[in-house]
Amino acid sequence: MKIEGSSYNIDYDGKGTMVISGKLAAMPEEYEKIDDYFDNVLDAISKENISELVLDLRNLIFLNSSGIKTICVSLVMAADDVEGLHLKILCSNAITWQVEAIPTFEDLMDNLEIIFE
Numbered sequence: 001m002k003i004e005g006s007s008y009n010i011d012y013d014g015k016g017t018m019v020i021s022g023k024l025a026a027m028p029e030e031y032e033k034i035d036d037y038f039d040n041v042l043d044a045i046s047k048e049n050i051s052e053l054v055l056d057l058r059n060l061i062f063l064n065s066s067g068i069k070t071i072c073v074s075l076v077m078a079a080d081d082v083e084g085l086h087l088k089i090l091c092s093n094a095i096t097w098q099v100e101a102i103p104t105f106e107d108l109m110d111n112l113e114i115i116f117e
Contacts, residue, residue: 001044003037005030008060010110013039016050021059024067031066034076044077046082054078057102058092058117068101072108088113 003010008022018041026034045053055075057063063071079087087109091098093116103116 023062025064057064
């Protein structure tokens with residue numbers, strides 16, 4: 001499953017890895033599509049009994065505040081509702097927004113691991 005915007009890509013491999021890359025500064029209606037996409041991914045994970053979702057953000061160089069909210073609410077908090085799901089977020093030490101914002105996600109989900117490289 002994949003979503004492509006003018007400056008970003010979101011790709012789920014069907015096996016437990018989602019990669020978001022590029023610059024994500026979408027308009028509100030586009031975030032609605034992304035919300036639906038995250039719902040579909042989490043439904044697929046639940047149906048396939050996948051126990052870990054890896055969210056790779058290492059090549060997401062920009063994310064605006066609406067994007068951070070979308071990832072927090074529609075992905076991280078929703079993933080917390082999937083029984084037994086472990087979420088691992090891969091981040092880059094070289095990208096300032098990730099260093100500043102991603103650690104705050106720890107308060108949103110008990111079974112969350114954040115890895116900076």
